[in-house]
Amino acid sequence: MRFIRLTVVVMALAAGAAAYAHHSFAAEFLEDQTRTIEGTVTEVWFKNPHVRYYIDITNDDGEPESWDVRGSSPTILVRRGWTPKTIQEGDRITVHGHLGRDGRKLMSWIYVELEDGTRLGSEY
Amino acid sequence: MRINTAIILLAFCAGPVVANPAMEGDWMLEIVPTGAPIIGLLEVEPNGDNWEAFVEGGPAPVHIDGDSITVDIDSRDIRGFVFVLKLDGHLEGGKLSGSYTVESEAEVSFSPGTWSATRYTPEARPTKPAPVDLSGIWKPAAGVDMRKYSMDLTPAAKSWHDGYLMHYDQPNVRCISPGIVAMVAWGGYPFEVLESENRLTFLYEVDSEVRRIFLDDSEAPEFYPGSGMGYSTGRWEDSQLVVETTHLVPNVRDFRGEPVSENARLEEVYSLSEDGQRLNAVITLHDPENYERPPIRRRAWTRDPDTEIYPYECDPDSFYRQMYNENRLDMYFERSKRRF
Numbered sequence: 161m162r163f164i165r166l167t168v169v170v171m172a173l174a175a176g177a178a179a180y181a182h183h184s185f186a187a188e189f190l191e192d193q194t195r196t197i198e199g200t201v202t203e204v205w206f207k208n209p210h211v212r213y214y215i216d217i218t219n220d221d222g223e224p225e226s227w228d229v230r231g232s233s234p235t236i237l238v239r240r241g242w243t244p245k246t247i248q249e250g251d252r253i254t255v256h257g258h259l260g261r262d263g264r265k266l267m268s269w270i271y272v273e274l275e276d277g278t279r280l281g282s283e284y
Numbered sequence: 285m286r287i288n289t290a291i292i293l294l295a296f297c298a299g300p301v302v303a304n305p306a307m308e309g310d311w312m313l314e315i316v317p318t319g320a321p322i323i324g325l326l327e328v329e330p331n332g333d334n335w336e337a338f339v340e341g342g343p344a345p346v347h348i349d350g351d352s353i354t355v356d357i358d359s360r361d362i363r364g365f366v367f368v369l370k371l372d373g374h375l376e377g378g379k380l381s382g383s384y385t386v387e388s389e390a391e392v393s394f395s396p397g398t399w400s401a402t403r404y405t406p407e408a409r410p411t412k413p414a415p416v417d418l419s420g421i422w423k424p425a426a427g428v429d430m431r432k433y434s435m436d437l438t439p440a441a442k443s444w445h446d447g448y449l450m451h452y453d454q455p456n457v458r459c460i461s462p463g464i465v466a467m468v469a470w471g472g473y474p475f476e477v478l479e480s481e482n483r484l485t486f487l488y489e490v491d492s493e494v495r496r497i498f499l500d501d502s503e504a505p506e507f508y509p510g511s512g513m514g515y516s517t518g519r520w521e522d523s524q525l526v527v528e529t530t531h532l533v534p535n536v537r538d539f540r541g542e543p544v545s546e547n548a549r550l551e552e553v554y555s556l557s558e559d560g561q562r563l564n565a566v567i568t569l570h571d572p573e574n575y576e577r578p579p580i581r582r583r584a585w586t587r588d589p590d591t592e593i594y595p596y597e598c599d600p601d602s603f604y605r606q607m608y609n610e611n612r613l614d615m616y617f618e619r620s621k622r623r624f
Binding site: 185187192205207209210212228233235236239264 | 360363364365366390391450451454456457459472473489539591594595596597598599602603606610
């Protein structure tokens with residue numbers, strides 16, 4: 161089990177660089193502003209052009225917010241073991257990533273942490 | 285002694301600053317960061333009393349003072365963040381060399397390092413074919429491409445490009461294939477080469493595109509429709525595969541959005557390493573309607589027998605949902621007429 165987890169983390173290290181190989185990250189995200197959010201997955205979007213998870217969180221004022229968090233292309237992720245079943249609706253996840261421009265509730269993940277502490281992803 | 289007199293005398297003693305004419309011409313530039321080196325064509329030309337330089341077809345401000353030279357090259361990282369490579373070096377023994385720093389408003393991972401440039405003289409193109417086996421799956425290799433950011437656009441192209449909004453107008457965010465000009469230079473995805481009689485077939489994972497390259501001097505059928513992938517013919521020059529593509533439609537060259545006209549011609553020159561494990565390509569876009577100088581890209585791939593070409597299912601719902609949620613759908617559709 162530990163081997164599997166390690167494999168998933170290592171594969172995600174390589175995924176970051178390729179994630180924006182054909183889209184402009186700079187057009188949508190702030191390179192120098194990051195944040196960590198924790199919430200419940202309400203929808204899994206495991207399709208091109210980018211994998212997305214929609215998650216509900218409670219903000220610092222105690223109010224609900226819905227966020228759109230994004231990562232790499234499915235084919236790049238599944239080659240390394242990150243499949244549609246890795247994160248499913250109802251899962252609690254913690255996401256650390258770059259914030260969207262103009263205050264949008266949009267995030268490009270640097271890593272996603274599962275409930276059991278497994279961390280997927282890496283800095284670029 | 286008056287200060288003015290002293291300045292005049294000092295200037296006289298120092299002598300006039302004269303740029304070394306040996307700087308003029310074409311150079312093959314190699315930039316060596318911590319990771320894989322990148323290369324590119326550096327053209328240095330006199331322009332009246334000044335000098336100008338171009339890297340991979342795009343402008344690069346240059347300053348020459350005797351045997352010293354500085355060149356600023358704007359580039360972008362894989363995410364689209366722009367940075368400037370500030371080259372500082374000198375001419376010695378017929379070779380340019382020096383060091384460079386990296387300037388950017390964003391945090392980019394490209395490291396400072398050293399650079400050098402040697403004279404570039406295009407070799408005579410061989411005509412005798414000596415085909416090599418390109419069949420198999422190729423995955424992207426690191427480095428090589430300068431990712432030059434600004435190009436030498438014509439006034440009309442510049443005017444069009446000034447109105448381009450990356451996220452609204454980029455075709456692939458809506459699951460529209462960007463076409464061969466952009467696709468062939470992108471990283472991240474493998475492609476497969478199938479060989480058959482008088483034909484090579486390239487299967488690209490990204491956008492599940494298929495491309496046929498005809499090797500038998502055939503011309504496109506009459507009224508062959510233009511498309512993003514165009515019509516490709518190929519020939520072997522010794523062991524190099526030269527592919528020319530026409531019958532394109534108006535499109536964008538890269539996600540920065542510089543235009544490609546329907547009369548453009550894309551030339552790709554593929555060469556295989558001696559051990560057959562690495563494939564290199566020099567990709568030149570000839571499009572005088574939009575570019576004063578042809579933009580050049582370079583790519584490399586390595587063989588990957590352990591994978592297959594995966595299906596690329598794409599659903600634009602997420603793009604339109606975001607536009608809808610952010611009340612930007614009207615703006616998106618208002619831009620339809622200017623979008624390729």
